[in-house]
Amino acid sequence: METHSLARALAQNTLLTKLSMDHLEFLSGCAKNVRISAGEYLFREGEDANELFLIRRGVIALEVYAPPRSTMSAETVGSGDLLGWSVLFPPHTWSIDARVLEDALLFSIDGACLRKKLEADHDFGYHLMRVVLEHVHRRLERLRLQQLDVYRTESI
Amino acid sequence: MSAAVDIGLAPMLPRPARITRVVKETADTFTLHLEPPDGKLAFMPGQFNMLYVFGVGEVPISISGDPDAPEVLVHTIRAVGAVTKALMAMVPGDVVGVRGPYGNAWPVGEGMRRDLVVVAGGIGLAPLRPVIYHALSHRADFDRVYVLYGTRTPSDILFEEELRAWRARFDMEVELTVDRGLAGWSGRTGVVTTLIERADFAPESAVAMVCGPEVMMRFAARELAQNGVEEERIFVSLERKMKCGVGLCGNCQLGPELLCRDGPIYPYSRARRLFAVREL
Numbered sequence: 001m002e003t004h005s006l007a008r009a010l011a012q013n014t015l016l017t018k019l020s021m022d023h024l025e026f027l028s029g030c031a032k033n034v035r036i037s038a039g040e041y042l043f044r045e046g047e048d049a050n051e052l053f054l055i056r057r058g059v060i061a062l063e064v065y066a067p068p069r070s071t072m073s074a075e076t077v078g079s080g081d082l083l084g085w086s087v088l089f090p091p092h093t094w095s096i097d098a099r100v101l102e103d104a105l106l107f108s109i110d111g112a113c114l115r116k117k118l119e120a121d122h123d124f125g126y127h128l129m130r131v132v133l134e135h136v137h138r139r140l141e142r143l144r145l146q147q148l149d150v151y152r153t154e155s156i
Numbered sequence: 157m158s159a160a161v162d163i164g165l166a167p168m169l170p171r172p173a174r175i176t177r178v179v180k181e182t183a184d185t186f187t188l189h190l191e192p193p194d195g196k197l198a199f200m201p202g203q204f205n206m207l208y209v210f211g212v213g214e215v216p217i218s219i220s221g222d223p224d225a226p227e228v229l230v231h232t233i234r235a236v237g238a239v240t241k242a243l244m245a246m247v248p249g250d251v252v253g254v255r256g257p258y259g260n261a262w263p264v265g266e267g268m269r270r271d272l273v274v275v276a277g278g279i280g281l282a283p284l285r286p287v288i289y290h291a292l293s294h295r296a297d298f299d300r301v302y303v304l305y306g307t308r309t310p311s312d313i314l315f316e317e318e319l320r321a322w323r324a325r326f327d328m329e330v331e332l333t334v335d336r337g338l339a340g341w342s343g344r345t346g347v348v349t350t351l352i353e354r355a356d357f358a359p360e361s362a363v364a365m366v367c368g369p370e371v372m373m374r375f376a377a378r379e380l381a382q383n384g385v386e387e388e389r390i391f392v393s394l395e396r397k398m399k400c401g402v403g404l405c406g407n408c409q410l411g412p413e414l415l416c417r418d419g420p421i422y423p424y425s426r427a428r429r430l431f432a433v434r435e436l
Contacts, residue, residue: 061337061345073337073345078354101342145347146335150369151278151308 006031010107013054014080015131023124030113034106042083042098042106049086049094051108055079058104063097075143076101082135087111088118167402170208170253173229175246181232182312185279186244187220190229193254198226200261201286202393202421206401207231208253209242216398216416218283219257224293229254232282232314258401260421262287262365262391271300271357273385275376277348277368278307281314283393284367288322301328302355306348306372309336329355348372349379359384366424367393374431377424390424 006028010016016024034053036042042053042060059078063071074096077083083106086094092111118125171193179187197205199219208214215237221230235244246252264287272291276284291301303322307313313332323330331354337345344351348368362385366376373392380390396415399407403417411430413419422430 059344061342063337070339072339073341075346076333076337076344076350078344078350080353101344142347142350145349145371145375148371149308149335150372151312151335 006033006107009033010054013056013107015054015082015135018131019127023127026117026121026124027109027114027128030110030117031107032110034108036100036104036106038100038103040100042100042104043094044097045094047094049084049092050111051084052087052111052114053083054107054109055081055083056105056107058100058106059102060104061099061101063099065097071097075146078102081139082132084111085132085136087114088132167255167258168400170206170214170255172251173254175248175250175252176228177248178246181314184236184244185232185234185312185314187230187232188243188246188252189221190231190252190254192227192229196226197229197254197257199223199257199286201264201290202262202283203257203259204283204398204401204420205229205231205254205256205258206398207233207239207243208255209239209246210251210253212242213239214253214255214399215239215243216258216401218393220282220285222289222293223286224289232279232285234279255401258398258416260419262393262421263363264290266389266391267291267363268297269299270389271302271362272298273302273304273352273355273357273362273364273380275348275352275364275366275368275380276303276305277372277376278312279314280366280368280372280393281305281307284365285315285318287365292322292328295327299361300357302357303328303330304348304351304355305331306333306335306351306368308334309338310334310341310343311338331355347375349375352376352379352383360386363389363391365391370395370431373427377428381424387425387428388423391421392424392427393420394422394427394430395420 007024010024061073062075063073066072173190177189204216204218206214207217217231220232235241274284331351333344364380366373377390396408398416399405401416403414408415
């Protein structure tokens with residue numbers, strides 16, 4: 001019953017609209033809702049990466065501790081973003097801190113459970129990895145533009 | 157002299173304007189308040205003036221003030237070359253030459269009874285500030301008003317106090333992001349296009365006005381179009397070296413366009429083709 005309603009909730013997420021209801025039901029077996037308040041850390045660099053997150057609401061800063069300049073925000077992610085690809089690839093360790101800036105509501109997908117399902121059903125695995133890859137592609141486009149430092153030499 | 161005026165050279169003659177106030181905006185950006193030559197200088201949002209530092213040279217600078225307050229001529233300038241650096245060294249009481257206003261305007265009338273989405277990058281917020289002033293003083297003419305602003309670092313944020321005041325209003329949405337989130341920054345980090353996908357305007361009826369470095373405008377306009385905003389209702393401000401301001405010298409030619417006369421503001425449906433030609 002709970003996984004049915006979770007599957008329906010997952011279906012509302014713009015990232016997952018390309019997954020069939022069967023695949024969403026399959027995925028929902030690994031998913032749960034998570035709330036986290038502003039100021040808290042979702043995860044920190046070096047910790048085990050055990051969950052993949054789909055952000056439903058809120059803003060999360062991805063930060064790098066860079067002494068002597070202290071902590072720097074590399075990127076912020078929010079509603080509609082996917083966070084935690086490290087869960088899919090060894091060594092399954094977070095490479096960055098994730099600090100919540102605005103109260104967040106997320107779907108948390110258990111990493112071990114997800115990896116098992118990806119191996120068990122390659123059709124599901126293909127479709128889910130397409131979703132992940134499309135999102136990674138969008139994020140890379142954003143980061144590429146960010147790296148261009150386009151405001152540095154402008155003159156208007 | 158009068159003959160010169162008769163044959164249409166008046167637009168080429170700078171008129172003296174006295175600086176009444178200088179506001180330091182960031183380390184390299186400042187705002188000049190000028191006493192217009194005839195007591196007031198009417199302009200439309202998006203237009204620019206040629207500012208002349210006597211003995212140094214002339215530069216095109218967008219007007220960043222309130223179109224409903226033409227008795228103060230306001231320009232926000234980034235010091236990047238000889239003339240703008242000379243302008244930065246000026247103080248109240250100094251006199252500059254002014255020609256203008258030139259160019260076409262942001263089509264604020266297009267936004268009437270529609271969601272207005274202002275997307276600014278870096279100092280591109282300055283040419284769009286008159287649009288925001290206009291929208292706020294004619295607030296009932298627009299549906300929702302969004303200001304989406306991206307800049308390099310937290311210390312490069314322009315008009316910070318004004319942004320804060322606009323953010324506190326209930327009748328507009330202001331979102332801000334920086335490309336580099338330095339230590340102590342607790343706002344958004346990332347490119348301005350990320351603000352577009354998260355803003356909840358109605359794309360089918362929205363009108364968007366975009367200004368910033370050309371590459372930023374390209375990506376922002378593309379993002380707006382991908383989000384469903386019609387290309388005819390996305391406007392960008394193209395920049396090339398303007399010199400005469402009246403379409404005579406050809407210095408600002410971009411393909412078939414003379415930007416100082418025909419532009420600088422174009423719908424994306426037209427600008428997209430110009431963006432795509434690398435040689436221009």
